[in-house]
Amino acid sequence: YFLIIILGISFVTGQIPLPEHPRPDFKRPQWINLNGVWEFKFDSNDIGISNNWFNSKTKFEKQINVPFPWGSKLSQLNDEADIGWYKKKIIVPEKWKSKKTYLTIGASDWETSIWLDGQFIGSHQGGYVPFSFDLTPFLKYGKAQNLVIRVDDNAGDPRKFKRGYALYGKQGYGNARGIWQTVYLEARGNNFIDAVHFTPDIDNTKVNVKAYLDKYATKELSLNIKIKTETGSIESNATFKPGQLKRNFDIDIPEMRLWTLDNPYLYEVEVKLDNDIVETYFGMRKISTMNLPGTEHPYVALNNKPIYLQLALDQSYHPDGYYTFPTDKFMKEEILRSKSIGLNGIRVHVKVEVPRKLYWADKLGILVVEDIPNSWGEPDKFMRQESEYTLEEMIKRD
Numbered sequence: 283y284f285l286i287i288i289l290g291i292s293f294v295t296g297q298i299p300l301p302e303h304p305r306p307d308f309k310r311p312q313w314i315n316l317n318g319v320w321e322f323k324f325d326s327n328d329i330g331i332s333n334n335w336f337n338s339k340t341k342f343e344k345q346i347n348v349p350f351p352w353g354s355k356l357s358q359l360n361d362e363a364d365i366g367w368y369k370k371k372i373i374v375p376e377k378w379k380s381k382k383t384y385l386t387i388g389a390s391d392w393e394t395s396i397w398l399d400g401q402f403i404g405s406h407q408g409g410y411v412p413f414s415f416d417l418t419p420f421l422k423y424g425k426a427q428n429l430v431i432r433v434d435d436n437a438g439d440p441r442k443f444k445r446g447y448a449l450y451g452k453q454g455y456g457n458a459r460g461i462w463q464t465v466y467l468e469a470r471g472n473n474f475i476d477a478v479h480f481t482p483d484i485d486n487t488k489v490n491v492k493a494y495l496d497k498y499a500t501k502e503l504s505l506n507i508k509i510k511t512e513t514g515s516i517e518s519n520a521t522f523k524p525g526q527l528k529r530n531f532d533i534d535i536p537e538m539r540l541w542t543l544d545n546p547y548l549y550e551v552e553v554k555l556d557n558d559i560v561e562t563y564f565g566m567r568k569i570s571t572m573n574l575p576g577t578e579h580p581y582v583a584l585n586n587k588p589i590y591l592q593l594a595l596d597q598s599y600h601p602d603g604y605y606t607f608p609t610d611k612f613m614k615e616e617i618l619r620s621k622s623i624g625l626n627g628i629r630v631h632v633k634v635e636v637p638r639k640l641y642w643a644d645k646l647g648i649l650v651v652e653d654i655p656n657s658w659g660e661p662d663k664f665m666r667q668e669s670e671y672t673l674e675e676m677i678k679r680d
Contacts, residue, residue, distance in 0.1 A: 382469070504555070
């Protein structure tokens with residue numbers, strides 16, 4: 283009885299799990315982590331929508347520890363149904379009024395629907411990639427509001443859903459159901475960066491930048507890139523013209539430092555578009571193929587030098603959190619452990635990896651092969667649609 287009391291106290295008053303920003307490669311300075319205790323209710327008969335559970339008047343009698351999938355030990359909730367409802371009070375600061383406020387979920391399996399104070403915000407289908415919704419039109423700044431999320435993890439019927447097919451990934455491991463990556467709020471500029479990709483060109487000591495807007499520019503927008511180096515900063519400016527969605531340009535990197543397995547140097551970057559700011563990073567490295575010197579045997583090369591790949595299959599699974607690792611420290615140690623046994627790479631098995639683990643691979647120096655999650659059904663058009671959508675979003679994120 284005493285043990286139960288202690289566990290209950292730590293569940294309610296303990297620090298939120300995974301408090302770090304989930305995307306070191308795409309971080310805005312104004313953000314709020316929503317991980318931790320949420321009210322929860324199972325919907326085994328799928329009556330929640332017809333009974334207006336989203337209006338916040340229905341009592342959610344259970345609790346769940348987000349972002350761990352229900353049924354996992356770390357969620358502190360048994361798996362009782364295919365559909366679950368989450369509820370939490372949120373407060374968006376007054377100082378965010380000059381920007382747009384988005385809710386972002388790192389991953390949730392499978393169809394996820396959002397309401398704020400009973401107002402429907404939107405829904406997303408897919409189990410492995412991030413998605414965001416604009417809350418701005420529905421906000422009461424500085425006041426508590428009810429955020430309700432419904433997740434339906436029974437995606438096997440193509441008639442029920444728009445795409446109608448789930449990628450299930452791991453074979454026979456714990457079922458990653460519902461929200462399984464960090465949930466957070468962030469303040470974005472009124473015109474904001476949707477994605478930014480850096481492609482290093484070490485042969486010409488430059489990096490190619492592709493910056494994307496969330497929508498076609500309606501006016502001229504200035505983009506500023508500031509790259510931190512050991513001797514100062516490299517700055518570059520570009521302009522989005524009305525009607526443009528993407529800008530593609532090169533930046534010279536003098537006195538270039540390479541990213542290597544032994545010295546994984548990363549360039550830190552600040553990207554600005556009007557009042558939108560994103561912090562990110564990149565490494566100057568090249569992955570290619572070449573013949574092993576003196577032979578006709580093709581080899582993978584890192585920075586124009588053949589490298590003997592010593593990779594292991596990484597199930598990327600935790601017995602207590604399933605797809606979700608318990609702490610950032612654990613993810614860092616996973617990479618250090620791989621290096622300590624002589625590996626120079628890992629193949630993440632049929633899973634879109636958690637971004638912070640990929641960050642530690644970048645930071646500590648290990649190569650990563652990432653799979654698209656597999657599926658168990660017939661290879662029909664629904665499977666193809668879901669696979670292509672997930673692959674496109676993987677490329678956009680990683």
